Amino acid sequence: MNIGIIxxxxxxxxxxxxxxxxxxxxxxxxxxxxxxxxxxxxELNLVDEIVxxxxxxxxxxxxxxxxxxxxxxxxxxxxxxIDEKTTIIDMGSTKEYIVKNIPSKIRKNFIAAHxxxxxxxxxxxxxxxxxxxxxxxxxxxxxxxxNIHVNKAFRIFxxxxxxxxxxxxxxxxxxxxxxxxxxxxxxxxxxxxxxxHQNPKEIIALAAGGFKxxxxxxxxxPRMWGDIFKQNRENMLESIKYFEEQLNLAKNMIKEEKYxxxxxxxKKANSLHEIL
Amino acid sequence: MNIGIIxxxxxxxxxxxxxxxxxxxxxxxxxxxxxxxxxxxxELNLVDEIVxxxxxxxxxxxxxxxxxxxxxxxxxxxxxxIDEKTTIIDMGSTKEYIVKNIPSKIRKNFIAAHxxxxxxxxxxxxxxxxxxxxxxxxxxxxxxxxNIHVNKAFRIFxxxxxxxxxxxxxxxxxxxxxxxxxxxxxxxxxxxxxxxHQNPKEIIALAAGGFKxxxxxxxxxPRMWGDIFKQNRENMLESIKYFEEQLNLAKNMIKEEKYxxxxxxxKKANSLHEIL
Numbered sequence: 080m081n082i083g084i085i086x087x088x089x090x091x092x093x094x095x096x097x098x099x100x101x102x103x104x105x106x107x108x109x110x111x112x113x114x115x116x117x118x119x120x121x122e123l124n125l126v127d128e129i130v131x132x133x134x135x136x137x138x139x140x141x142x143x144x145x146x147x148x149x150x151x152x153x154x155x156x157x158x159x160x161i162d163e164k165t166t167i168i169d170m171g172s173t174k175e176y177i178v179k180n181i182p183s184k185i186r187k188n189f190i191a192a193h194x195x196x197x198x199x200x201x202x203x204x205x206x207x208x209x210x211x212x213x214x215x216x217x218x219x220x221x222x223x224x225x226n227i228h229v230n231k232a233f234r235i236f237x238x239x240x241x242x243x244x245x246x247x248x249x250x251x252x253x254x255x256x257x258x259x260x261x262x263x264x265x266x267x268x269x270x271x272x273x274x275x276h277q278n279p280k281e282i283i284a285l286a287a288g289g290f291k292x293x294x295x296x297x298x299x300x301p302r303m304w305g306d307i308f309k310q311n312r313e314n315m316l317e318s319i320k321y322f323e324e325q326l327n328l329a330k331n332m333i334k335e336e337k338y339x340x341x342x343x344x345x346k347k348a349n350s351l352h353e354i355l
Numbered sequence: 356m357n358i359g360i361i362x363x364x365x366x367x368x369x370x371x372x373x374x375x376x377x378x379x380x381x382x383x384x385x386x387x388x389x390x391x392x393x394x395x396x397x398e399l400n401l402v403d404e405i406v407x408x409x410x411x412x413x414x415x416x417x418x419x420x421x422x423x424x425x426x427x428x429x430x431x432x433x434x435x436x437i438d439e440k441t442t443i444i445d446m447g448s449t450k451e452y453i454v455k456n457i458p459s460k461i462r463k464n465f466i467a468a469h470x471x472x473x474x475x476x477x478x479x480x481x482x483x484x485x486x487x488x489x490x491x492x493x494x495x496x497x498x499x500x501x502n503i504h505v506n507k508a509f510r511i512f513x514x515x516x517x518x519x520x521x522x523x524x525x526x527x528x529x530x531x532x533x534x535x536x537x538x539x540x541x542x543x544x545x546x547x548x549x550x551x552h553q554n555p556k557e558i559i560a561l562a563a564g565g566f567k568x569x570x571x572x573x574x575x576x577p578r579m580w581g582d583i584f585k586q587n588r589e590n591m592l593e594s595i596k597y598f599e600e601q602l603n604l605a606k607n608m609i610k611e612e613k614y615x616x617x618x619x620x621x622k623k624a625n626s627l628h629e630i631l
Contacts, residue, residue, distance in 0.1 A: 270624035301621035345577035
């Protein structure tokens with residue numbers, strides 16, 4: 080089959096590498112709005128050909144949208160004239176708002192997916208081998224899709240080595256919030272706590288593994304994450320509330336010098352790693 | 356020289372490996388209160404000999420304390436009869452409270468150090484090669500030490516490949532709070548947020564690199580961290596306040612849908628990595 084990828088940054092670029100590597104695509108076509116990225120994509124040889132949108136729509140059996148979540152929605156009108164055999168897969172980090180807005184005319188072709196993988200980097204140069212292998216992809220609300228499209232999506236994700244999990248889009252957004260969106264907001268908050276200190280350089284000079292891990296995802300793209308926080312706003316506000324409650328518990332135990340209780344609370348946190 | 360290490364877990368055990376490997380110590384002696392650890396230390400061959408405390412005090416040119424910060428203070432009376440040529444180095448994560456409590460009789464021999472390295476693991480089996488190489492060690496309030504002791508400490512840390520930074524203990528505790536202690540409390544809080552959810556297993560099944568990084572240090576020892584939060588209590592409370600302010604800023608921008616401001620705030624967080 081021919082695969083057309085719209086957006087060839089970290090996620091799309093790495094997918095282009097994967098579908099080539101596993102021989103899933105005869106041809107990989109790419110489309111991007113960015114002239115700068117176009118140059119990088121060609122230099123990195125990520126796709127067989129960069130084409131315009133109308134060409135990509137015609138020559139692709141599967142179209143993959145790996146662009147920010149608001150941009151996915153903005154593109155919906157461009158797909159209204161798509162062939163009913165063409166599969167469209169979006170790889171956005173939010174699912175409920177996207178699914179709710181898919182035009183009914185393309186609802187059967189449109190697979191809502193979220194590969195649970197990434198790095199803090201972005202752009203075509205961030206594309207890497209093995210981004211998807213061994214990772215989980217969530218597919219949402221498949222009951223609205225035709226089997227031909229579900230099968231194509233399964234085939235692609237399976238053949239690049241992913242574990243497929245099927246879930247309701249509402250449930251996905253709650254889970255993705257706790258496992259990814261909230262941790263990103265916390266990392267941004269920690270980075271800004273240090274950057275707002277009077278001596279950030281002096282503090283950061285002492286950074287070891289713990290801080291590097293805790294601040295790594297604070298390097299992520301503000302543009303991309305702004306859209307995610309917007310689309311998953313209600314879950315974000317709820318999860319922040321629960322996180323604040325936990326932090327507040329800890330703060331009060333320190334304030335009131337209840338260190339035995341604090342140890343018990345930390346033991347509960349330790350227990351996460353019996354599951355993870 | 357002969358080096359005696361009290362506490363042979365992650366930090367002490369890894370130090371024993373390092374001083375042997377670089378040929379710094381003729382003999383490495385160990386002391387531990389734990390019968391279980393004693394067995395592991397012997398099996399792992401971490402030291403030349405496990406001895407009792409009085410023997411260790413007599414045969415060691417340098418004594419290293421790699422035990423929880425409250426245990427360091429509890430041991431002070433045991434060192435009052437130490438030879439004035441014997442150097443004592445503590446490797447605790449807090450410094451001001453420890454320095455303040457060093458008995459005047461051993462103040463000149465006692466070097467307050469904090470190697471900025473570690474993992475989330477503990478116990479003798481957590482000891483690894485290369486824990487110290489290329490990392491930073493902070494030495495505090497050296498003006499109170501005799502040069503002979505400062506020189507021995509410098510020699511050891513330099514020869515195992517560490518970068519030495521000298522700092523006031525008060526300043527150390529502020530910086531260590533932001534770069535290490537606060538991030539640990541945040542990681543524990545995030546882990547407990549997920550563990551308090553109704554479906555932690557379902558959420559954690561989707562964990563990828565971001566969550567794994569953000570929750571890794573929530574695996575750390577509650578016993579050890581309880582003592583650190585206690586000894587650095589005031590800085591902890593202040594840093595939590597500043598972190599809460601940042602999180603609150605973000606929460607309100609999401610609540611009030613000020614996404615352009617939120618992007619600017621995330622860009623500021625990104626700038627941390629121009630320094631780090």
